[in-house]
Amino acid sequence: MKNAAALSRTPVTGPVAGGSRARRGVRPGERETAPADLSTRDRVTQLLLERGPTTAAQLGTALGLSPAAIRRHLDAMLADGDVVARDQTVRGSRGRGRPAKVFALTEAGRGRCGTHHYDNMATAALRWIARTGGTEAVAAFAAEQVSALETRCRAAMEDAGDAPLARAEALAGALTAEGYAANASTIASGGQLCQHHCPVAHVAAEFPQLCEAETEVISRLVGTHVQRLATIAHGDGVCTTHIPAQSGSTVTTVRTDR
Structure with missing residues (x-):
């Protein structure tokens, strides 16, 4: 709730920054990414910004992507340091098997959303x-x-x-x-x-x-x-x-x- 107009000067509403290679702030040596991939990655970033830590299945359902497709984007974001993965916290008794992984934006990932300027x-x-x-x-x-x-x-x-x-x-x-x-x-x-x-x-x-x-x-x-x-x-x-x-x-x- 801090006053973004006074301290940030960067609007946070509207589309996430990243519609082009220049806007996304690709780091030196980072691989080229197709425009369609950038658009999907922006949508993944926006969902993680809004929802916080989220599973791959939840992201795929929200975006209408297959498990393989959402995993490809998340793997790329992990490699670029834009997200981290950790075990999902389960309250109460938990069934057999390993807990699902949740993905969350890193500081670098948040920085791609047009935040922290100034x-x-x-x-x-x-x-x-x-x-x-x-x-x-x-x-x-x-x-x-x-x-x-x-x-x-x-x-x-x-x-x-x-x-x-x-x-x-x-x-x-x-x-x-x-x-x-x-x-x-x-x-x-x-x-x-x-x-x-x-x-x-x-x-x-x-x-x-x-x-x-x-x-x-x-x-x-x-x-x-x-x-x-x-x-x-x-x-x-x-x-x-x-x-x-x-x-x-x-x-x-x-x-x-x-």
């Missing part, structure tokens, strides 16, 4: 603010950066009602419209708001005040205390915020990423 300048500016004004000045700057986004999200949530989980669902839709690839879902202990994209992850890694300001905004918008469980800035695959269940509330499954 990071060095933004980091230098915040370091200067910290030196001249202290950590309080950095926190004040972070709060100001998210204030305009808070106003826009609040306006988009006018008809969401007062229930925190319903407001989280509406907030996820508002954040997705802003380019944050967000979704909300319910779990046994309440709800979760997940953001699969952070335009200033590199900056927030050094200045956690940006994440703290964002968490405060989420709390105000959903109308209850929330807890940040994970952030992209700290190396997690997704920014995850827990919304505790309210006493007497009925938990139902709600997803906003479909």
